[in-house]
Amino acid sequence: MSKTHVTTTINGEPAEFLAEAGLTLLDALRDEVGLTGTKEGCGSGDCGACSVIVDGRLVCSCLMLAVEAEGSTIETIEGVATGDTLHPLQRKFIEYAALQCGFCTPGFLVAAKSLLEKNNNPTETEVRFWLAGNLCRCTGYDKIVRAVMDAAAEMRGA
Amino acid sequence: MSGLSYTAPSTISEAVALLANEAGLAKVMSGGTDLLVQMKIGRLKPSLIVDTKKIPGMIGIREIGGCFVIGAATSGALMGEHAGLVAAWPGVVEATNLIGSTQVQGRASLAGNLCNASPGADSPPAMIAAGAIAVIAGPNGTREVPVEAIVTAPGRTSLGKGEFITEFRLPKKAARSGDAYLRFIPRTEMDIAVVGCGIAVTLDAAGVCVAAKVSLGAVAPTQLVVAGAAAALIGNKLTDAVLAKLDAECQAVCKPINDKRGTIEYRTKVAGVLARRVAAIAFQRAGA
Numbered sequence: 361m362s363k364t365h366v367t368t369t370i371n372g373e374p375a376e377f378l379a380e381a382g383l384t385l386l387d388a389l390r391d392e393v394g395l396t397g398t399k400e401g402c403g404s405g406d407c408g409a410c411s412v413i414v415d416g417r418l419v420c421s422c423l424m425l426a427v428e429a430e431g432s433t434i435e436t437i438e439g440v441a442t443g444d445t446l447h448p449l450q451r452k453f454i455e456y457a458a459l460q461c462g463f464c465t466p467g468f469l470v471a472a473k474s475l476l477e478k479n480n481n482p483t484e485t486e487v488r489f490w491l492a493g494n495l496c497r498c499t500g501y502d503k504i505v506r507a508v509m510d511a512a513a514e515m516r517g518a
Numbered sequence: 519m520s521g522l523s524y525t526a527p528s529t530i531s532e533a534v535a536l537l538a539n540e541a542g543l544a545k546v547m548s549g550g551t552d553l554l555v556q557m558k559i560g561r562l563k564p565s566l567i568v569d570t571k572k573i574p575g576m577i578g579i580r581e582i583g584g585c586f587v588i589g590a591a592t593s594g595a596l597m598g599e600h601a602g603l604v605a606a607w608p609g610v611v612e613a614t615n616l617i618g619s620t621q622v623q624g625r626a627s628l629a630g631n632l633c634n635a636s637p638g639a640d641s642p643p644a645m646i647a648a649g650a651i652a653v654i655a656g657p658n659g660t661r662e663v664p665v666e667a668i669v670t671a672p673g674r675t676s677l678g679k680g681e682f683i684t685e686f687r688l689p690k691k692a693a694r695s696g697d698a699y700l701r702f703i704p705r706t707e708m709d710i711a712v713v714g715c716g717i718a719v720t721l722d723a724a725g726v727c728v729a730a731k732v733s734l735g736a737v738a739p740t741q742l743v744v745a746g747a748a749a750a751l752i753g754n755k756l757t758d759a760v761l762a763k764l765d766a767e768c769q770a771v772c773k774p775i776n777d778k779r780g781t782i783e784y785r786t787k788v789a790g791v792l793a794r795r796v797a798a799i800a801f802q803r804a805g806a
Contacts, residue, residue, distance in 0.1 A: 364524070381524035381567065382557065404555045405622055406708070417595065417624040423551050424625065427524050428569060471620065492707035493619020 364427045370395065371439025379426035386410045388426035389436060397437035397466045401495065408494030411467040412436050418474040420493075437466035440473060448511040449473060456507040460498035468494050472508045480516055484509060526569040530655045530684055533568050538657045538680030540566045546682045548576070548591035549625035551618065552634040570682065579603055584690035590629035590652075590683040598623070607688055608803065609697035609716055609796075613644035616701060619708055629683040635669045638711040638736040642669065644699035646733035646741055647716035649689050656681035666733070669740045692729070695720040696803025698796045701735070702788050704779075711736040712780040715768070715792040717800045719751060725806045727751045732764075732797075737772040737789050744771050747793060756801045764797055765790035 363378040370393065377392035386403075389395045389412070401409030403422045410421040413435040440447045449472050452458070459465045468491065475482060475490045482490070487508050488501070496504060521542075527533045537544045542565030547553050550569075556562040570576045576591040579600045586603055594614040597603055604611050617626050617640050631641045632652070645665045652668055654661050657680040665686070668675050677683070697718035703709035714735030722728050732747035746767035754760045774785035 381522045384554065403558055405551055405618065408619065408621055411621055414624075417593075418621050419624045420551075420619075420621040423549075423554050423622070425524060425547075425550065425554070425567070425569075428526075428550075428571075474620075489707060490620050493621045 364430075366426055366430050368429050368431070369433045371434075371436060375434075377426070381425070381427060383426040384422050385412070385414075385424040385426045385429050385434075386421035388429070389421060389434075392426070395436050395438050399463055399466055401463065401467075406493075406495070407464070407467075408471060408491075409464050409467040411470045411494065413470060413474050418471055435470070435473075437470055440469055447473065448514050449476070449508065452507040452511040452514070453504070456503045456510070458499060458503040458507040459496075464494060464496045464498075468496065468504055472511070475508070476512050476515060480512060482509075482512060521565055522567065523565065524567045524569065526572040528572050528574075530573055533570060533573060533682065534655055534657055534680050536566065536568050537682065542566065544568060546570055546629075546633070548627035548630045549593060549622075550630075551622050551626045552630055568682075570684075573684075575685065586688040588628060588686045588688070590685050591627045594623040594626055595620075597628075603688075606691045607648055607697055609699040609718065609800070610641070610644045610648050610650070610688065613699035613701075613714070613716060614641045616640045616699075628686055632665065632668055633675050633677065633683065635671070635673050635675055635740075636710075637672055637739055637741070638714065639741070640699070640701055640711060640714055640735070642666075642741045643714045643716035643733035643735040644697065645686065645688075645716070646743060647699070647718040647731045648697050649718065649731060651687040651689075652683045653685045653687065654681050655684045660684075662687075666741060666743050671739050692720045694722070694805050695729075696800045696805070698799035698803060700792050700796050700799075702792055710779065713737055713774075713785055713788045713792050715789065715796045717751075717793065717796045719797070719800045719804050721801070721804045721806055725755055727754055727756075727801075732768070732793065734768060734771070734789055734793075737774040737785050739773075742771050744768055744793075746770065751797065756797060756806065761794045761797065764793050768793040 399409040401407035405423040544566040545564040699716040701711040701714040720729040730748040730751040732744040750763040772786040
C-alpha cells in the first residue's frame with residue numbers, strides 16, 4: 361500500500377512522517393516520529409494511556425488515524441516540561457507519589473493539563489469525571505486527584 | 519490493515535461517489551471511535567475509509583429560525599460547549615455527553631453513535647424523543663428521515679450503498695416544552711447503558727401535557743418509540759397515577775436480552791423507573 365506524507369506540528373516543532381492508511385496516530389508517534397512517551401494500554405480507547413492533545417482537543421491517539429493528523433497541532437507528554445523544568449503537574453505527581461509503575465502517567469499528565477487549560481479551578485468531582493477515561497491500576501487514583509488539585513492551586517497562585 | 523485506503527473528500531457528492539463506487543467494504547468515518555476499535559479486533563475489514571470531516575457543514579452547529587442543524591460529524595464536546603443548543607435541548611446534549619470519556623467526547627459524533635447501531639447507544643433515544651430528523655445524502659439525492667428509522671437491528675441501518683448522514687435537524691423548541699435523558703449504569707462513568715430513556719414533552723398554560731414522545735434504549739434490538747407511554751402523558755399532569763401508567767407502558771414494550779449488565783426482569787423494571795424520573799425532569803424543564 362502506498363504511504364501518505366503527513367505534515368504536522370508536534371510540541372511546537374514541525375514534524376513529518378509517512379503513514380499507511382490504517383496506521384493509528386499512536387503508532388505514528390511512537391514508531392515513525394520516535395516519541396515513545398505516549399503509551400499503548402488497551403488500544404481501544406478505554407484506558408487513556410495514549411492521550412494526546414490534537415488541535416486543542418484531548419483525544420486517544422489509538423482512536424485516530426495518523427493520516428487524519430495532516431495539518432494538525434499535536435501536544436504529547438514530551439512537550440509538557442519546558443526543557444529541564446518540570447510542569448507543575450509533573451512536580452506534584454512526584455511530590456504526591458501519584459504514580460507507581462508509571463505506565464498510565466503520561467496519559468494522566470496530558471489529560472490533566474488539558475483540564476487545567478480549560479478550567480484552572482476544578483472541583484474534585486470535576487477532576488475525577490474529566491480523568492474517568494484514564495485508568496490506573498496501581499495508585500487507587502486518590503493521590504493523582506490530589507496532585508492535580510494541588511498543581512491547579514499552585515498554578516492559580518493560591 | 520493492508521489493502522486499506524483512506525480518503526477525505528471535500529464535498530458531499532464526492533463522498534457519495536466514493537462510497538457508491540467502492541467494490542469492497544467502504545466505511546464512513548466521522549470520529550472513528552467505534553470504527554477503529556472494530557477494525558482493530560477484526561470485526562470490520564474495510565477496503566476504503568471515507569473521512570467526512572473535511573466536508574463543509576459536517577462539523578458544527580447552526581441555529582436557523584430556532585431550529586438547530588447539527589453536522590453529522592460534530593463531536594459531543596462541541597455540542598456540550600454550544601450554549602444555545604444546551605439551553606434548547608438539554609436532554610439531547612446530556613445523552614451525547616454520556617458517551618465514553620473526555621477523550622472520546624473530543625471525537626465521537628452523533629452520526630457514529632447512531633450508525634454503529636448499538637442497542638445501548640445513548641444519544642438515539644434522546645434524539646428520537648426530541649423529534650430529530652436525519653438528512654441522508656446518497657446516489658439518488660437527499661432524503662430526510664426521523665432518527666428512529668435509521669437503526670434496523672444491532673449493527674444494521676437502513677442506509678443504502680453510497681448513503682451517509684450529513685446532518686441532524688432538531689425542531690424549533692415549542693413554548694413550555696422540555697426534554698431529558700437518563701441512563702442507568704452500575705457505576706458513574708465509562709459504561710454502557712443497562713437502560714436509557716429519553717422523553718420530550720410540551721405543556722399548555724395550565725401545565726397539562728399536550729405533546730409527548732418517549733424512547734427507550736437497551737431494552738430491545740433497536741431503540742423503541744413508546745407510543746403508549748406518550749399517550750399516558752398527553753392530556754395529563756404528572757400525577758402518581760399518570761406516572762404509574764407511564765411506568766407500566768414502558769415495561770410492557772421491553773424485549774431486552776439477559777447479559778452481564780442486567781437480566782430481562784431487571785432491565786424491564788428499570789425501564790419503568792427511569793421513565794418516571796426522566797418524565798419528572800422533562801416536565802420540570804417545560805415549566806411544570
